[in-house]
Amino acid sequence: MEHRLITLTTDFGHQDPFVGIMKGVIFSINPNARIIDLSHGIPPQDIRAGALALCRSAPFFPRGTIHVAVVDPGVGSERRPILIEAGGVFFVGPDNGILSLAGEGKRVNWIIDLSDDTYHLKPTSATFHGRDIFAPVAAHLSLGIPASEFGEPAKDYVRLRLPEIVRSAGAIQGEVLYIDSFGNLVTNIRERDLQAIQPQNSSISLGNVTIHGISPNYSSARQNDYVAVINSWGLLEISCFKGNAHHRSGANTGDRVEVRLGKDDRGQTP
Numbered sequence: 001m002e003h004r005l006i007t008l009t010t011d012f013g014h015q016d017p018f019v020g021i022m023k024g025v026i027f028s029i030n031p032n033a034r035i036i037d038l039s040h041g042i043p044p045q046d047i048r049a050g051a052l053a054l055c056r057s058a059p060f061f062p063r064g065t066i067h068v069a070v071v072d073p074g075v076g077s078e079r080r081p082i083l084i085e086a087g088g089v090f091f092v093g094p095d096n097g098i099l100s101l102a103g104e105g106k107r108v109n110w111i112i113d114l115s116d117d118t119y120h121l122k123p124t125s126a127t128f129h130g131r132d133i134f135a136p137v138a139a140h141l142s143l144g145i146p147a148s149e150f151g152e153p154a155k156d157y158v159r160l161r162l163p164e165i166v167r168s169a170g171a172i173q174g175e176v177l178y179i180d181s182f183g184n185l186v187t188n189i190r191e192r193d194l195q196a197i198q199p200q201n202s203s204i205s206l207g208n209v210t211i212h213g214i215s216p217n218y219s220s221a222r223q224n225d226y227v228a229v230i231n232s233w234g235l236l237e238i239s240c241f242k243g244n245a246h247h248r249s250g251a252n253t254g255d256r257v258e259v260r261l262g263k264d265d266r267g268q269t270p
Contacts (some may be wrong), residue, residue, distance in 0.1 A: 004090075004142040005061065006035045009054050009069040010130065011042040018128070022135040025121065029139035037128040040065070041181060047098050048253075049122040051160050052186075055101035056233045058089060066137045067102065068130075069093040076126035081133045082157055085147050092134050092141070097160030138171050144168035158255075163188055172259045174236070176206070176251055183244030187257045189236040194259065203260045204228045206238055209249050224248070 006026060012018040019040050026033050038057055042050040050071035058067055066126070072079075072094040080095040087106035090107035091099040092114075114133055117124065119140050121132040137150055165188060166173040175187040187204070194202075194214070204211040211228045224243040230239040238257070239245050246252075 004034075005065045006033055006142055007037060007038045007057075007061065007065060007067045007107050007139050009038040009039070009057075009067065009071075010040050011044045011046065011050065011071045012040050014040055016061060016131065022070075022130050025131055025135040026139040026142075029136055030142050033139060033142055043069050043179075045071065047071050047073070047096055048160060048162075049178055051098045051101040053089075054098065055104070058091075058102045061089070061222045063088040064090075066090040066092060066138045066141050067099075068134050070097065070130040072129065072133055076128050079158075080154070081114040081129055082138075082154065083110065083112040083114055083137060083141070083147055083150055084108060084157060084240055088113075090138075090147070090252065092138050094129070095158050097158045100157060100159040101162070103157075110147040111154040111157055112147055113151045113154045116149065119145075119150055133150065165189055165193055170261050172258045172261070174259075176238075176253050176255045176257060177235070178251060179246050183240070183246035183248075184231070184236040184249055185245050185249070185257075186231060187236045187238070187258065190261060191230045191234045191236075192235065194230075204236070204238065205251060205258045205260070206251055206255060209238070209251075211238065 017043050017132040023035055031234055050069055054067060054069050070093055074096055082095040084091040084099055084103055086103040086108045091102055093099050114137055119137050121136055124132045163175055172189060172193060174187045176185045177188045209226055211226050214228045218227055218239055218241050219243040224240055227239050229237050240248055
């Protein structure tokens with residue numbers, strides 16, 4: 001009998017009992033289940049933040065892991081509950097884009113509309129599919145039930161599109177994608193987008209904030225000073241050393257970030 005690892009990512013927080021209830025459902029079906037809380041601090045109804053957290057975390061889990069992600073403002077509507085198997089990893093959640101980033105670049109073997117209510121709790125609430133659909137499906141899947149048993153195959157799923165950077169003469173323009181619990185401002189500018197620049201000579205601007213150079217770590221700045229780093233996701237991030245860049249700057253997701261490119265050793269802008 002299989003006992004695959006199950007992760008949970010939600011915007012439920014820890015004040016209410018919703019996460020605990022989902023775990024109770026899983027253990028009722030598979031008492032030997034192994035569950036990891038990936039995050040329950042996704043900002044309420046922020047599908048993109050949930051998709052980013054899942055996408056950047058899933059590669060560090062073993063083959064066969066079942067990732068359940070529930071950030072679901074459309075619960076009870078016509079949006080489908082789905083199961084995706086991609087690259088030997090399973091993703092269970094609403095078909096609203098939250099699963100799509102984690103599946104990019106992987107061979108998708110199954111997309112299943114979770115239409116077989118044999119594996120749902122009864123009665124099935126219109127407002128808590130995390131409890132009544134996603135948790136029981138994950139639990140049965142962890143016991144080795146084939147993906148094809150949970151419903152009808154689907155041709156595709158909703159795909160979330162992240163904003164692209166814009167290149168211009170001597171500059172790259174991006175935006176704030178994600179704000180973590182430390183107040184760090186994570187942008188859509190990737191490390192590889194900056195490979196041609198001289199990091200120490202570049203400048204990064206966000207509103208009235210200007211940072212000179214990209215630093216190797218957070219402590220390169222003085223306390224409460226802004227610092228730009230490449231974070232563990234491989235993305236440009238604006239932070240405050242021992243401070244909160246989000247609160248201090250007032251920046252929010254969607255705000256524009258510009259990197260002015262430094263000059264190379266010949267004095268030329270790449």
